[in-house]
Amino acid sequence: MLMSCAIAFEHVTHRYTHAVAVDDVTLRVEAGETVALIGPSGCGKSTLLKLAAGLVWPQQGSVFVADRALAPDNLLEIRHRIGYVIQSGGLFPHLSAVDNVTLAARFLKRDRQWIAGRVAELTELVQLPRDALDRFPNHLSGGQRQRVSLMRALMLDPAVLLLDEPLGALDPMVRHGLQEDLRRLFQRLKKSVLLVTHDMAEAAFFSQNIVLMREGRIVQRGSYRDLIDAPAEQFVSDFVKAQRGLHAEALDD
Amino acid sequence: MTESRLLSAILMVAVLSFSSIAHTATTVIGSKAFTESVILGEIATQLTEEAGFNAQHRRQLGGTRVLWSALIRGDIQCYPEYTGTLRTEIFSNQNIQSDADLRATLQRQSIWTSQPLGFNNTYVLGMRRDRAAELGITRMSQLAEHPALRFGFSNEFMERADGWPGIRAYYRLPQQDVRGLAHDLAYRGIESRSLDLTDLYSTDAEIVHYDLTTLVDDASFFPVYDAIIVCRDDVPDAVRQSLNRLAGHIDEMTMTKLNARAALEREPEARIAASFLRDRLDVSVEAKVKSRFARIWQRTQEHLAMVGISLGLAVLVAIPLGIVAFYRRGIGRVVFAIADTLQTLPALALLVFLIPWLGIGYAPAIVALFLYSVLPILRNTHTGLADIPRDLRESAEALGLPRIARLRYVELPLAARSMLAGVRTAAVINVGTATLGALIGAGGYGQPILTGIRLDDTRLILEGAVPAALLALLVQWVFGWIERRWVTAK
Numbered sequence: 001m002l003m004s005c006a007i008a009f010e011h012v013t014h015r016y017t018h019a020v021a022v023d024d025v026t027l028r029v030e031a032g033e034t035v036a037l038i039g040p041s042g043c044g045k046s047t048l049l050k051l052a053a054g055l056v057w058p059q060q061g062s063v064f065v066a067d068r069a070l071a072p073d074n075l076l077e078i079r080h081r082i083g084y085v086i087q088s089g090g091l092f093p094h095l096s097a098v099d100n101v102t103l104a105a106r107f108l109k110r111d112r113q114w115i116a117g118r119v120a121e122l123t124e125l126v127q128l129p130r131d132a133l134d135r136f137p138n139h140l141s142g143g144q145r146q147r148v149s150l151m152r153a154l155m156l157d158p159a160v161l162l163l164d165e166p167l168g169a170l171d172p173m174v175r176h177g178l179q180e181d182l183r184r185l186f187q188r189l190k191k192s193v194l195l196v197t198h199d200m201a202e203a204a205f206f207s208q209n210i211v212l213m214r215e216g217r218i219v220q221r222g223s224y225r226d227l228i229d230a231p232a233e234q235f236v237s238d239f240v241k242a243q244r245g246l247h248a249e250a251l252d253d
Numbered sequence: 254m255t256e257s258r259l260l261s262a263i264l265m266v267a268v269l270s271f272s273s274i275a276h277t278a279t280t281v282i283g284s285k286a287f288t289e290s291v292i293l294g295e296i297a298t299q300l301t302e303e304a305g306f307n308a309q310h311r312r313q314l315g316g317t318r319v320l321w322s323a324l325i326r327g328d329i330q331c332y333p334e335y336t337g338t339l340r341t342e343i344f345s346n347q348n349i350q351s352d353a354d355l356r357a358t359l360q361r362q363s364i365w366t367s368q369p370l371g372f373n374n375t376y377v378l379g380m381r382r383d384r385a386a387e388l389g390i391t392r393m394s395q396l397a398e399h400p401a402l403r404f405g406f407s408n409e410f411m412e413r414a415d416g417w418p419g420i421r422a423y424y425r426l427p428q429q430d431v432r433g434l435a436h437d438l439a440y441r442g443i444e445s446r447s448l449d450l451t452d453l454y455s456t457d458a459e460i461v462h463y464d465l466t467t468l469v470d471d472a473s474f475f476p477v478y479d480a481i482i483v484c485r486d487d488v489p490d491a492v493r494q495s496l497n498r499l500a501g502h503i504d505e506m507t508m509t510k511l512n513a514r515a516a517l518e519r520e521p522e523a524r525i526a527a528s529f530l531r532d533r534l535d536v537s538v539e540a541k542v543k544s545r546f547a548r549i550w551q552r553t554q555e556h557l558a559m560v561g562i563s564l565g566l567a568v569l570v571a572i573p574l575g576i577v578a579f580y581r582r583g584i585g586r587v588v589f590a591i592a593d594t595l596q597t598l599p600a601l602a603l604l605v606f607l608i609p610w611l612g613i614g615y616a617p618a619i620v621a622l623f624l625y626s627v628l629p630i631l632r633n634t635h636t637g638l639a640d641i642p643r644d645l646r647e648s649a650e651a652l653g654l655p656r657i658a659r660l661r662y663v664e665l666p667l668a669a670r671s672m673l674a675g676v677r678t679a680a681v682i683n684v685g686t687a688t689l690g691a692l693i694g695a696g697g698y699g700q701p702i703l704t705g706i707r708l709d710d711t712r713l714i715l716e717g718a719v720p721a722a723l724l725a726l727l728v729q730w731v732f733g734w735i736e737r738r739w740v741t742a743k
Contacts, residue, residue: 050647053647053650053651054650055647055650055651075653076653076654076655077653078653079650079651079652079653080653082651082653084647084648084651084652086644086647086648088644090644090645090647090648091648092645092648092649092663092666092667093667094666094667094669103652103654103662103663104652104653104654107654107658107662152652156653162651
């Protein structure tokens with residue numbers, strides 16, 4: 001069957017009032033696969049994620065999540081199969097960490113014991129200190145906030161994780177630690193992950209499937225090696241080179 | 254002894270309970286916003302009570318129009334009025350010639366009139382006694398012989414057909430130095446000799462106070478303004494008979510003295526009325542003059558009732574409306590256009606507009622305050638929702654919560670701070686605006702302010718203004734506490 005995959009975009013186009021954000025994109029993420037979306041600012045990678053979460057709707061084409069086409073009448077149900085994490089964490093400041101994590105489960109009237117068990121499990125999984133659970137978001141460190149946000153995304157055991165620069169706001173040390181934790185977590189959970197990042201090293205670290213976007217279109221899909229060895233166009237080489245960073249150039253000299 | 258005491262106690266209870274069954278309806282007596290009307294209203298109220306009825310005096314409700322429509326609606330049962338005023342102001346288009354005509358016209362409207370109380374409170378012209386004596390003026394017709402006299406009339410008198418334009422034509426007066434000014438300033442102008450003559454009400458207390466001579470209207474220019482009491486004809490006969498006991502008992506001199514005691518000596522109207530009834534009608538009534546504390550306490554209750562009820566209703570209406578206005582922009586535009594317009598209406602005008610529908614008292618005051626409270630709460634609810642960061646809104650959506658749940662668990666709590674600020678603004682505005690409630694009989698802190706302005710009594714004004722200011726501060730403080738305790742960002 002054509003659509004036997006976790007996330008699929010079929011000729012999807014999304015325009016904002018003045019610009020095309022996503023232009024005729026077709027992309028599939030297989031079950032258990034981690035795909036890293038990368039590209040310069042404004043290339044449409046975040047919009048693609050929002051399309052998958054049903055936060056914006058395509059003017060053309062269809063979006064499928066777990067083999068079902070996203071539509072207004074199945075949206076809530078499909079969202080329960082999706083975990084969504086953004087750069088700022090998106091935690092609700094008026095709720096404690098644990099209340100943030102369990103909000104949807106409580107609304108869905110899940111069994112209290114199930115919720116408690118799930119929280120304990122996830123706390124361990126994301127390696128959050130237990131005493132952080134009762135704190136409010138403003139009293140958590142940046143890294144802790146992202147761990148809580150990840151717990152919230154994982155709470156209902158979704159099939160799909162949509163991560164929009166989840167580590168983008170963290171300082172390098174914290175970021176590095178969390179990268180390691182996240183990769184281990186992805187491998188262990190075997191979720192389908194669509195990860196947006198602007199950092200080529202991070203993309204390469206997480207995935208063999210890097211999708212490079214530019215001006216709303218997919219330029220090339222492949223491993224880091226593929227992008228270096230067989231760039232689809234000059235832009236790919238330029239982007240990779242720019243991303244190697246000053247430290248690489250410093251070492252080359 | 255104990256038996257008779259027991260018997261009298263039982264009798265008391267029986268009488269009390271019987272009278273409360275017999276007269277559960279209270280006779281409400283209104284008065285206009287000037288001293289004489291308040292005194293007459295108080296006298297009528299005490300007489301009605303003395304006749305065994307429950308009576309309530311709603312003092313200084315406003316002008317003739319307000320009292321008349323309150324009477325027609327049945328918000329009040331009686332109020333003191335003047336025949337000339339009914340003829341010229343209420344039935345101006347009916348050309349009523351005689352008192353019998355007036356009585357018949359009123360009867361068709363189901364209004365009963367008492368016998369004339371005994372005085373005619375008409376316009377008069379007054380001069381300093383020494384100045385009048387110096388010129389030998391005692392009658393209005395003599396004014397024509399003194400073209401250099403300086404006249405200062407109250408602004409209304411300058412315009413009225415029964416004022417200066419009429420007099421000038423009727424008596425053929427030649428004076429050129431004629432100006433309009435505020436009534437109170439006219440007295441001062443006369444006293445300081447910068448004016449020679451002004452218009453007065455014939456029973457003004459100030460006539461005696463400033464030692465003025467009033468000129469005889471020797472060609473009978475001014476119409477007759479006989480004081481009467483008008484009642485709806487559904488008041489019991491006994492009340493009417495009781496009020497008719499006043500017939501002919503208040504002459505001009507008496508009324509002037511009563512006015513002076515209130516306006517110049519600042520004696521409470523209730524006490525003036527009681528002593529009048531005791532001296533003239535041998536009626537002994539208890540002058541119910543409340544202690545200052547009791548007065549302030551009662552006004553606090555009235556004020557809080559107005560502010561609390563109107564604010565509660567506004568919260569119930571404006572918050573849902575603000576939510577709808579946020580999610581449905583088309584509706585929002587209409588809602589805000591209406592709310593903005595309402596806010597621009599002057600409070601006084603709004604109150605008067607509401608009287609034909611809602612009468613006097615709490616109802617129009619609460620409706621007006623409610624209307625003023627809606628906009629701040631509405632706007633802050635809308636702003637609170639609009640200011641929620643897109644990140645958080647989308648995070649809530651992505652959790653798969655339906656719209657109602659997002660509103661309940663995420664958006665309203667995040668907007669709570671702004672909404673509370675709106676309620677706080679509305680509450681503080683209400684505490685101030687509610688002082689206007691006194692103008693239409695709703696009481697509150699505006700009552701002593703109004704009386705204080707009427708009697709030029711700063712202490713009375715402060716008796717209303719200070720508690721109102723303190724209440725506003727208290728409201729600020731309470732909302733500040735709620736905000737710190739419940740909605741401060743964690």
